[in-house]
Amino acid sequence: MPISPNQGSTGGGTLVTITGTNLSNTSAVTFGNKSATSVTQVSPTQVTAVSPSGTGTVGVTVTTPGGTSNPVSFFYVGAPFKSSLGTTSGPLAGGNTITLNGTGLSTATSVSFGGVTATPTVDSDSSLSVTVPAGAAAGPVSVSVTTAGGTNNGLTYTYVDIPTVTSLTPTSGPTSGGTAVTITGTNLDTTDSVTFDGAAAPFAVINATTLSVVTPPGTAGAVDVVVTNPAGSDTAVGAFTYVAGPGI
Numbered sequence: 001m002p003i004s005p006n007q008g009s010t011g012g013g014t015l016v017t018i019t020g021t022n023l024s025n026t027s028a029v030t031f032g033n034k035s036a037t038s039v040t041q042v043s044p045t046q047v048t049a050v051s052p053s054g055t056g057t058v059g060v061t062v063t064t065p066g067g068t069s070n071p072v073s074f075f076y077v078g079a080p081f082k083s084s085l086g087t088t089s090g091p092l093a094g095g096n097t098i099t100l101n102g103t104g105l106s107t108a109t110s111v112s113f114g115g116v117t118a119t120p121t122v123d124s125d126s127s128l129s130v131t132v133p134a135g136a137a138a139g140p141v142s143v144s145v146t147t148a149g150g151t152n153n154g155l156t157y158t159y160v161d162i163p164t165v166t167s168l169t170p171t172s173g174p175t176s177g178g179t180a181v182t183i184t185g186t187n188l189d190t191t192d193s194v195t196f197d198g199a200a201a202p203f204a205v206i207n208a209t210t211l212s213v214v215t216p217p218g219t220a221g222a223v224d225v226v227v228t229n230p231a232g233s234d235t236a237v238g239a240f241t242y243v244a245g246p247g248i
């Protein structure tokens with residue numbers, strides 16, 4: 001007598017299908033010593049039932065006027081617990097793969113990012129990987145995991161849009177570096193790096209539209225300035241000019 005699925009939440013509520021013979025006029029389905037919360041006769045060979053709450057492994061039996069069947073095992077699974085995301089932000093377009101760590105993840109069937117679901121790859125009971133779906137808008141969304149034991153949430157993932165650079169002030173400075181430059185643009189609050197002609201520059205995020213940057217040493221001439229965040233990069237071509245000092 002097969003039962004599908006053969007596992008469900010400790011809180012109950014799992015709809016299971018029981019297939020066998022001589023199931024007409026089923027009067028009861030029990031999970032261990034508890035009756036199913038709902039039983040529906042589908043056909044002489046099939047009934048459905050909603051599991052009650054429980055723990056561990058229990059035997060499921062069907063009772064008809066002809067008697068009670070032998071038990072078939074049903075496994076109660078606890079709700080998952082999520083402890084951390086391997087990566088907490090990424091591009092608005094999605095497509096990046098991240099890890100999720102916790103316990104009770106071996107039966108995970110879906111991961112939701114702000115209501116948009118993705119199918120995970122289960123690596124172990126304590127880890128899974130999932131390709132992040134595209135987001136509706138930049139900003140934080142809740143992350144929930146659904147397993148045979150139920151759904152758990154409590155983690156946050158932040159969608160990030162690609163930065164844009166609109167201006168630099170000032171636009172020139174000495175080749176020795178050390179010039180304080182204000183960069184304005186959009187989506188700058190998640191900036192990972194700023195480079196001048198490929199050289200990393202120290203920076204501070206003021207807000208989503210402003211960065212404060214100190215130029216590294218460089219070679220005389222116009223150079224590209226690149227601002228990067230988890231979603232990608234924007235290049236301001238020839239936006240800053242290094243000026244050589246006077247010589248005598």
